Amino acid sequence: MDKSQLKIESTTLWDFPRQNYGDKPHGDNKFNGVTPAFLIWNLLQRYTKKGDLVVDPMCGSGTTIDVAKELGRKVIGYDIAPYREDIIQNDARKIPLKDKSVDFVFIDSPYSNNVKYSEHPDCIGKISCETEDFFLELELVIREIWRILKYGKVMAWLIGDHWRKKSGFIPVGIKIYERLCKYFEPVDIICVTRRNQTSNTGIWHKRAIQFNFYLRGFKYLFIMQKPERRIKKRRSGIASKKKCNRRKERDRRSK
Numbered sequence: 553m554d555k556s557q558l559k560i561e562s563t564t565l566w567d568f569p570r571q572n573y574g575d576k577p578h579g580d581n582k583f584n585g586v587t588p589a590f591l592i593w594n595l596l597q598r599y600t601k602k603g604d605l606v607v608d609p610m611c612g613s614g615t616t617i618d619v620a621k622e623l624g625r626k627v628i629g630y631d632i633a634p635y636r637e638d639i640i641q642n643d644a645r646k647i648p649l650k651d652k653s654v655d656f657v658f659i660d661s662p663y664s665n666n667v668k669y670s671e672h673p674d675c676i677g678k679i680s681c682e683t684e685d686f687f688l689e690l691e692l693v694i695r696e697i698w699r700i701l702k703y704g705k706v707m708a709w710l711i712g713d714h715w716r717k718k719s720g721f722i723p724v725g726i727k728i729y730e731r732l733c734k735y736f737e738p739v740d741i742i743c744v745t746r747r748n749q750t751s752n753t754g755i756w757h758k759r760a761i762q763f764n765f766y767l768r769g770f771k772y773l774f775i776m777q778k779p780e781r782r783i784k785k786r787r788s789g790i791a792s793k794k795k796c797n798r799r800k801e802r803d804r805r806s807k
């Protein structure tokens with residue numbers, strides 16, 4: 553796909569046949585779990601402007617960094633196991649940025665322990681979504697994102713569900729959405745078609761029918777907003793004086 557074919561998506565169903573666009577790489581399409589570059593491009597078009605600070609706390613092969621730079625945004629990419637030199641080593645549960653200093657956050661987190669990202673002991677991708685710990689650790693990330701984001705600004709979280717013969721279906725996306733709603737207000741939910749799945753083979757499709765389960769066909773993209781801060785209005789001097797006079801008048805009449 554060449555760059556001229558890029559368009560801002562107008563529906564809640566996004567399907568990107570290729571990871572990359574244009575003639576330069578955005579992230580590394582060989583990286584296991586790489587995010588489609590179009591997806592980040594679309595989000596930045598809608599929710600940021602030139603000069604805004606974009607942060608990706610789990611930026612993997614650096615797709616967010618490459619797309620954001622190309623669009624003239626400032627960008628910081630962190631990861632527990634940096635894949636390239638411009639990625640800062642950091643745990644997403646404690647982001648070294650000031651409160652309310654960021655304009656947009658994108659994150660494509662592990663969905664369980666199904667992908668081996670690195671040997672790092674603090675990789676959340678080592679924890680199974682079959683345990684409550686997985687969700688507790690990701691909630692710490694949600695709180696950090698809330699803390700660094702400016703009021704009224706937006707974050708987007710890409711995540712998929714889980715099915716295994718032993719565990720059955722685990723609605724990982726919905727469980728994360730419930731936790732996101734504790735801190736943010738929903739803007740929208742996008743359904744992103746899953747391409748390049750290792751299970752996208754004839755044998756897996758046959759098994760899915762034979763053993764009565766579904767192959768994962770999509771991921772959720774939760775777009776959430778940190779609500780505007782409600783500023784308590786101090787009663788103006790005149791208004792409170794009027795109220796005080798009314799109270800005095802009432803007292804005088806009741807005597």
Ligand SMILES: C[S@@+](CC[C@H](N)C(=O)[O-])C[C@H]1O[C@@H](n2cnc3c(N)ncnc32)[C@H](O)[C@@H]1O
Binds near residue numbers: 643
């Ligand atoms: C799905 S990948 C991100 C893909 C990335 N958006 C890209 O396009 O290449 C998830 C990333 O989360 C990182 N990760 C896991 N636990 C982490 C943690 N505690 N802090 C920061 N990064 C973490 C992994 O190392 C992995 O690179």
